[in-house]
């Protein structure tokens with residue numbers, strides 16, 4: 366689970382990532398008063414390591430005896446959460462409820478589906494190393510130039526669609542967060 370912690374002067378100083386009470390590897394990234402930008406590498410089911418970037422908005426609430434408390438806004442439902450979890454199947458941090466919903470309906474959200482479509486096309490180009498959804502792998506040995514050109518076009522299309530969904534999600538999330546913090 367992922368939890369934010371505060372540093373001197375009530376600023377967001379960083380976050381901890383633990384599993385079963387033990388810290389898990391290193392999570393790099395940047396932190397501001399509004400959000401934590403995470404960068405981490407995941408290896409799922411013996412597959413290729415995957416570089417993940419995730420922006421997690423932060424929410425501050427005043428405490429009864431002064432100071433403020435720091436929370437995450439879950440990227441899935443924009444509710445205030447002390448901790449977020451990484452699902453075994455997914456590569457995104459969400460609250461327990463969001464993961465529960467996803468499991469019950471076995472429905473991946475639009476972004477995950479779009480990302481999976483990108484990976485499917487990327488795989489045809491046998492990429493070496495990262496499956497970062499922004500990557501356009503070079504022409505594999507033995508593939509005709511015309512074939513490569515066609516697959517690359519297809520890849521650009523699904524990458525573009527994924528970008529659109531990503532931006533839509535982020536805009537919707539920021540809007541919800543704005544309403545939330547004004548309350």
Ligand SMILES: [Zn+2]
Nearest residue numbers: 439442460463
């Ligand atoms: Zn949630």
